[in-house]
Amino acid sequence: MTAFVRGPVGWVEVICGPMFSGKSEELIRRLRRAQIARQRVQVFKPVIDDRYSDEEIVSHSAQRIPAHNVRTAREIMEGVEPRTQVVGIDEAHFYDDEIATVVESLANVGKRVIVAGLDLDYLGQPFEHVTRLLAQAEEITKSLAICMRCGNPASRTQRLVASEERIVVGGARAYEARCRQCFEPRLSQVELALEDRGRARKAGQ
Numbered sequence: 001m002t003a004f005v006r007g008p009v010g011w012v013e014v015i016c017g018p019m020f021s022g023k024s025e026e027l028i029r030r031l032r033r034a035q036i037a038r039q040r041v042q043v044f045k046p047v048i049d050d051r052y053s054d055e056e057i058v059s060h061s062a063q064r065i066p067a068h069n070v071r072t073a074r075e076i077m078e079g080v081e082p083r084t085q086v087v088g089i090d091e092a093h094f095y096d097d098e099i100a101t102v103v104e105s106l107a108n109v110g111k112r113v114i115v116a117g118l119d120l121d122y123l124g125q126p127f128e129h130v131t132r133l134l135a136q137a138e139e140i141t142k143s144l145a146i147c148m149r150c151g152n153p154a155s156r157t158q159r160l161v162a163s164e165e166r167i168v169v170g171g172a173r174a175y176e177a178r179c180r181q182c183f184e185p186r187l188s189q190v191e192l193a194l195e196d197r198g199r200a201r202k203a204g205q
């Protein structure tokens, strides 16, 4: 697509899929290429995700790129400088519902906006803001991980800890990628708590 673009037309690319599917990796790859092409790039990450180092996006495969920490979608809008050509946004599902409006406004003033985020929550239900972004986008990439149960392509994120909060921040200890067949969204909280305890016991051995 980029090869045919003349001037600052502005558009939205969304990279979605489950955890561990390479969304951050792909976001970082695209942003790096833009930097190599000497375009002005700004990257944003929500401060809620404090799993890794602070002022950068780090993928599960340890790829990294410096990023501004923000707490709201509006802070992205306020943080984008007029000269910026490419805006990268990771973990789109963590933002408030203003994120789709912000992304749309940035694209409308000529920015290339690349957004990565989960399309489905731990129950397999769509994250509404991400769904809206998908509808607004010029280009969509759906990435798949590898199912940790059977090795097939995985489109779902299995929560491994007992919680009914929609947002529970965690990495490989709290989540794993699963295919449609192996995904167990309704695993009861009791079963999860038991599995949790079993894992903790094994880790302590």
Ligand code: ADP
Pocket (backbone or CB within 6 Å): 017, 018, 019, 020, 021, 022, 023, 024, 025, 026, 058, 059, 060, 061, 144, 145, 146, 147, 148, 177
């Ligand atoms: P996402 O942003 O989608 O969570 P990342 O880009 O952070 O994904 O990480 C992708 C990397 O995660 C892969 O390149 C691989 O090294 C690692 N990984 C860990 N578990 C899996 C899995 N089940 N399937 C595929 N990749 C995995």
Ligand code: ZN
Pocket (backbone or CB within 6 Å): 147, 148, 149, 150, 151, 152, 178, 179, 180, 181, 182, 183
């Ligand atoms: Zn499977």
